[in-house]
Amino acid sequence: MGSIPPHNFTISSLMDNVKSLKQECHLCQRQDKISPATQWCRDCTEALCEECLQLHGLMKLFADHKIVQIEKMDTSTSVDDPDLSMISESCPVHTSKVLEAFCFDHQQLCCLLCITLHHRKCEHVQAIEEMQNLKNDKISALLSEVNDIKVKVEKVMKEKNGEKEKLDTSFTEIEAEANQFISSLKNKLDSLLALFIKEMNITREDSEHAFENKRKTFENLSNYFDKLQCTTKTVQELGTLNQMFIHFKNQKPK
Template sequence: MRHRKTELKCPICLEKFNTPKKLPCSHTFCEPCIQSYVQAETTEETKFFRCPLCRFKIEWSTLSASEWTQSKLQTDYMILALLERETNDSTPKQVYCEPCKIANEKNVAVHHCTDCKEFFCEQCFNYLHKRKIDNNLHTVTGITQDTDLKPLEMDEPCPLHSGKVLEVFCFDHKKLCCSICFATDHRKCDTVTSLDEIANEKKEQEEIYIDDFLNKLSDVEQCTKSAVDKAKENLGRINGDKESMLQSIADIISSTKSHLDTLHEELKLSIEKKFSDTENCQQFDIECLVAFQKTLFHDKGIIEAIKEHGSRKQKFVTLEKTKDALEKHFKRLCLAYNFSDSKKYVLDIEDELKDVQTLSTLATLPLQQSGENIMTDIKNKLCPLGCIGDQVTFQGSFPVSDVSKLPQFSGPFFHAKTLSKWVLKLSKKDGMLSMFLRCLSADCTDSSYEISTEFRLVNEADREKDIIKKYFNERFLYDSPQKGCSSIINWRILENEYISNDMMKIQVKVW
């Protein structure tokens, strides 16, 4: 099967990557490109900038753009390896020393350790590899023109633990893990397998699996493109509705006297303001969808490249990382999205126009809600990729040193299954702590559905003492958008066992 050649290009300059650097949101750019972008997007007043692809908010530091990109951003060694593989496929075989690349040096490798899965120049081999006792038993071969250099293995660094690489995959949670991740969060999981074992087990199916993933990813990209087109169409319809309404009102008011003219001007200003706000929301929605579309296109390009040039392990790791990143990007898209595309403005004109002098307003501008939601289409396309889970877990720490500041609300978190945004509310009444979930998306989903929830009050000293309250398959009504449990625990017990450094940790799971 012949595949078209895929070029690895920076999303900013659209040229091949030059010193690829990875942002916290997992998107990669040329180091000079992201430096220039950061310099252009930040000022002394702003403390953050947004990823050019997914619009993820990245907190800024006091460093200069060049210092920040060099010291804080991780080099994307997988992209470097793929670029080298592209070069090696079209030129005489030549690879470079892995330790030298970490030091931003480029020296030709002359030794290959099959146990370490690394290439070394003469100096690094003699002074780094040979001087470790455990390495004396490793199999090391010299690199010649006839040396088979495939597959090229690059261990992926763990995004949570510096200096650690991804080694295993937890099938229970569908998470890539390093040794620390496994020891802290996945020791009790039933199915945890090393990446090397998975790569060997899936080698016969990898081509079919990747092709299927790429096809489904293309479906998501096409669905997102359709959503962008639909949002732009809605924006044009809103402009048409506005002009039609304003003209209609102008025709009615033109036959009245001075007081009616005054009311006309007041109503016109009100309509202009409401449509302006809606247009701004719709334009922002389009920007969010375009950013998500760019993310899908970028991820598809990376996967096509890894399919052609990567090892089996790289293919599996990249697919799982892409799934995890897509879920996060989609959640951020839905958290930012205003769900304003299906609203329609309808002018309600007062019937009693005979006594104009008694009127305080000429019309109202209510919104009519339709059942159409383009986010549902994108979600349904993402589900076959394994990116959208049926549950979401929120964890937050709340300051309780001053109980007069209760109730408190968490930041919003997103439940993909119901396309809804939620916040956690804490309150104190009659010496008891109460916790509630409150839905922020009552205007964009069905009037009711069933959800299950688990509230967990964390005991930092002894997790066996965590207080857990569960509610299964309860009917949730949006006309009363709040659910939870009241009087969960006596405040005195809370103070003795569940407050650490004046903070209280709470976990909430919704499924």
């Protein structure tokens, strides 16, 4: 025969409330009534009180739905843990029908309507209840395989987390090195700027000193010519011929 048929898990968003033995009936809630629920319909994923359960059973559409007592449901697991109530037995194609067989030719779970419409010519279709080889050892093997895959996934996650930590550390080190380089470069530029300003001030002082010397020279020269001009005018107006001649000869460039 073929392999074990795959599981079809459907998580019910209403299971958070079912864990309580004081679960209220969902049908009554929609009628603004409060009634304690005692049963759970896996196909409808709703809690039912005894009265609504009878109405539910009278409807042909819901006749083959799987009903379980709430008080017998596993309450030992946490809300986030999967349990049997999370395994939907309804056909994903014909939602009013229950999955009862498996087609090994197409590797598909089937309801009776699926078999009638799509698998009549298939040679390897078997009712799930007749699968004597579906033993605990098969489930144990599946669980072992799932555990192995989980270990591998956790290992990969650990490796990826390690790679991320290394990457974060690498970027942190690069940032620190960049900051250190910029700080060192700034210190060198500050030193060069200070040296440049110092040398510039020395050059400025030398230039100012040379300019001051030239200014004094020209100032003295200007004063000299002022005196010479004044003396020459005085000699011209009041001096004797002898004084004029001597003054002329003394001031004549040699």
